[in-house]
Amino acid sequence: MAGAVDLSALKNRAEARNSAQSSAGTGSSAGDYSPIVEVTESNFQAEVVERSMQVPVVVDLWASWCQPCKQLSPVLEKLAREGGGTWVLAKIDVDANQRIAQLFGAQSIPTVIAIAGGQPVEAFAGAQPEEQIRQWINAILDAQRDQLPGIRAAEEGGGAESPEDxxxxxxxxxxxxxxxxxxxxxxxxxxxxxxxxxxxxxxxxxxxxxxxxENADPAAISRAEENPDDVDAQLAAADAELAQQRVEEAFNRLIGTVKRTSGDERDRVREELLEMFGLFPDGDKRVADARRALASALF
Structure with missing residues (x-):
């Protein structure tokens, strides 16, 4: 998928009562593992982000009024059950969870996104033939088998989830x-x-x-443009850009700030930029390019 998706930006905003119900009904420990889960904002972190550290999570963005969704969803559910725990199907009703749809930048439904290691790795839109989807999923499993321990564990009959830490x-x-x-x-x-x-x-x-x-203000970007020497403004603007999936712009902003600063201010910006790099999977080209640019700016 183009751009970065900050999956962690969707955290539990529901009341404590609803949170408890979600945790009780859709936890991700080995004891209640299921290859198909209904996902909302309240359990998105646990069921999508955290699970994707073990096995790929295939997100199905659907709606009750969507006719192609009615063709695609049963196929995905069938393949998930056949998968034996090597991957998880996360079903998300976009009408009830509009922020999630916005997060993924979905232009139409159905849209299907594969998440691995906390980040999107592949996606497609529209209903597809079963065999084509099967090949798509197998390719993801092959690509992620050495990175996600739950795939081999499930294939070897050990289950997709390790004991809960x-x-x-x-x-x-x-x-x-x-x-x-x-x-x-x-x-x-x-x-x-x-x-x-x-x-x-x-x-x-x-x-x-x-x-x-959570508190990123889109107006921070214009304020930073007006105050290029204000380090706090540049950091806030970079957060806003990253939250909007404007990854290269956020990186370039902070690299430019590193060039214009020194001492403690430079260290502060550098550390925040390095922390941003940690939001992305190993091998992300944007991070690699930014690391080289940062090294040039520092030395």
Missing amino acids: PRFTEAEQALERGEYAAAEQAYQRILDAEPDNEQAKAALAQVRFTARA
């Missing part, structure tokens, strides 16, 4: 309550004990950005 559960529950500071502290404790825990690193970067993106 209580440390991550603590962080995820804080996210569901919208308590970003508590979630950040929980992920940081994991990293204090395991500095090389890549899942915790990625989750921490997502939480920190989400906390900022």
